[in-house]
Amino acid sequence: MRYLLLICGTPFPGTDDCDEPMDEKTQVWVDEMTARGVRLSGSRLRSAATATTVRHRDGELLVSDGPFAETKEQILGYDLIECADLDEAIEIVSTHPVTKFATVEIRPIRPTP
Template sequence: MKYLLLICTDDSVTIDDPAELDAQAWVDEMDARGARLMGDRVRPAEDVTTVRVREGSLLLTDGPFADSKEHMAGFDVIDCADLDEAVEIASRHPMARFGMVEVWPFWTE
């Protein structure tokens, strides 16, 4: 089953050693397991544009939808047997210790 991992940072968390956020070892491990299909970092929240169309009018908002100290920093798409494996994979991501990782199952018919 495929899952989207939303890798979220928390600006209120103080990190003593920025090297602890380096996800390369996690990426290498998940690639070697064949679990990670793709992933990438995204630009900071100040570069986000939220798009809505209401009653035929285009509404643009600078920044993400939610005004929060937490915001998406990247994503990964993984393929694994079940939610338990997806949670295990997400829990190993460095950002799980300093921010959060949301595990979203893909829609299947």
């Protein structure tokens, strides 16, 4: 089963630029999970200030700069993993270094018909 890991937290000041290298512990986790064939893809995201929100309301297309909801926590990145079940996904996430300062939400991906 595939799971999307949503990495959520408060951005560190001055870390909006995703061009800076990933910290060493996270890079080790990424390399290990990729080598195991569990991690299929993933990336950090640019700041929520760079977001564009699109929605239809009352027949009108609304396009807004920035996130729709004002919140301190943001989605900082994601990983797509493939595991046997939720228990294995939890085990994988429990080893992710970001769990020490951020929240990782595990979402099963619906199979496509």
